[in-house]
Amino acid sequence: MGTRTLLCGVGSLSDDLIARLRARGHLVEAVDPSVLVARADAGSAVDAVAGSLGAVDLVVHVLAAPDGPTPLVDLSTDAWVAACEDPMVGALHLLQACRSHLGAGSRIVHVVPTSAMGGAPGFAATSTAAEGLRALNKSVARQWGADRITTAVVAVAPELLLGPAASSAGGALTGPALGHTGGADDLAGIVDALASPDAAFTTGSTIVADGGTWMAP
Amino acid sequence: MSTDRGIGLLEGRVALITGGAAGIGLGIATAMAREGAAVVLAARRIENGEPAAEALRDAGHRALCVRCDVTSRSDLESAVATTIDRFDRLDCFVHNAVGGSAAPGPLEEVDDGWLGLLATTVRASFDAAQVAHPHLAAAGGSFLLLTSAAGMEGSANLPVYAMVKASQRALAKSLSREWGPDGIRVNCIAPVARTPAMERAYRANPELEERLLGRTPLRRIGDPTGDIGPVAVFLAGDLARFVTGQTIVVDGGGFLGL
Numbered sequence: 001m002g003t004r005t006l007l008c009g010v011g012s013l014s015d016d017l018i019a020r021l022r023a024r025g026h027l028v029e030a031v032d033p034s035v036l037v038a039r040a041d042a043g044s045a046v047d048a049v050a051g052s053l054g055a056v057d058l059v060v061h062v063l064a065a066p067d068g069p070t071p072l073v074d075l076s077t078d079a080w081v082a083a084c085e086d087p088m089v090g091a092l093h094l095l096q097a098c099r100s101h102l103g104a105g106s107r108i109v110h111v112v113p114t115s116a117m118g119g120a121p122g123f124a125a126t127s128t129a130a131e132g133l134r135a136l137n138k139s140v141a142r143q144w145g146a147d148r149i150t151t152a153v154v155a156v157a158p159e160l161l162l163g164p165a166a167s168s169a170g171g172a173l174t175g176p177a178l179g180h181t182g183g184a185d186d187l188a189g190i191v192d193a194l195a196s197p198d199a200a201f202t203t204g205s206t207i208v209a210d211g212g213t214w215m216a217p
Numbered sequence: 218m219s220t221d222r223g224i225g226l227l228e229g230r231v232a233l234i235t236g237g238a239a240g241i242g243l244g245i246a247t248a249m250a251r252e253g254a255a256v257v258l259a260a261r262r263i264e265n266g267e268p269a270a271e272a273l274r275d276a277g278h279r280a281l282c283v284r285c286d287v288t289s290r291s292d293l294e295s296a297v298a299t300t301i302d303r304f305d306r307l308d309c310f311v312h313n314a315v316g317g318s319a320a321p322g323p324l325e326e327v328d329d330g331w332l333g334l335l336a337t338t339v340r341a342s343f344d345a346a347q348v349a350h351p352h353l354a355a356a357g358g359s360f361l362l363l364t365s366a367a368g369m370e371g372s373a374n375l376p377v378y379a380m381v382k383a384s385q386r387a388l389a390k391s392l393s394r395e396w397g398p399d400g401i402r403v404n405c406i407a408p409v410a411r412t413p414a415m416e417r418a419y420r421a422n423p424e425l426e427e428r429l430l431g432r433t434p435l436r437r438i439g440d441p442t443g444d445i446g447p448v449a450v451f452l453a454g455d456l457a458r459f460v461t462g463q464t465i466v467v468d469g470g471g472f473l474g475l
Binding site: 039071072073075077080084085088089092095096099115116117118119120121122123124125127128129130131132133134135136137138139140141142143144171204 | 290323324325327329331332335339340343344346347350367368369370371372373375376377379380381382383384385386387388389390391392393394395462
């Protein structure tokens, strides 16, 4: 049986990742991140997906990001909430809703932009949420590790999630060592590998998958 | 309270500190005042903050208390407006206040009480940044956020606290890049200090102090004024004029992950 994967995300990277994971044999059901802000709705959505899959081996939460850069001083409160606070609330609700469906050997992966670690002008709200998700991932690793539930963060080039305006947002002196910043093809293999029992002794770690741009620890 | 004075590292500067009535906020305010800054203690309860401000004034410092619930944008606006009205400028905004429910426990049991924590840390950082920005730009000042090593290493006991504290670091980094051209520096301090909140945590978890000391090379818990305050003075002053987007962990060496 293929890996039973619940993927939460919206946008082209999520769509492409679903297609690539299915091509690798995963059974993938999607959860729309917009339902996560209400705890009850998150529970209903996750229960429905888990019921369809039978169980959940892998949770992939791709951080949703707003369109276009906006300096923080020009950001409306509503836009801040949508780009920063709602994703953090939703991430919490998703994990809470998933907990009863996760057994020993299951894996939780958050996909965030590397701007979580380096910041990004014009994308402060999303970057703020992204680093929050990274810490949540680590805390869950510490809490649920005793039940052999593991976690990881896959940090990707900002432009994959934030759009082309973020292409220079990483502040790197040089471009990616591997010549390109990647896409769903590159990420699906990493996510698939993380779901393997062979990877089960790493938890709470961040894997930077941006072709070798961000190389800080 | 000691009346000793520093060497004037912040002479002529003005700082506003949220959560300034006690603990780390008061420690930072006191250290800044001793270095010559006028300090505004933004406190949720004026009856808590005013005695602290009065003590600073009695020691010969310039100090003022303003009532400010950081979850209220209008309170933040009013606090900054009062600061400008009274002292003519704002050189450093320190967002230290944290509130709401962050009781230790499993992630599964976190209820909506944590939204208060989100409001006092994340939303208040956003509101404070927008409110303070024009004044910090005019002064060539700095914005300082209080974060925690829990946000860098995760927390088995305080998962949502770790989340909000981590997020503030990323906000500081993004703002350092947005505001650098305006001449504003943005930094974080991740402290461990003996505060009223820490004392409550010790009472709830008697093993906590021993565990903390056990991983702390300097074998003591920090003092808000003597240990944390001087780092805030450094970050607010000219000695740190080329430092932005950084987190300084001030915990006696307990967390060495940066």
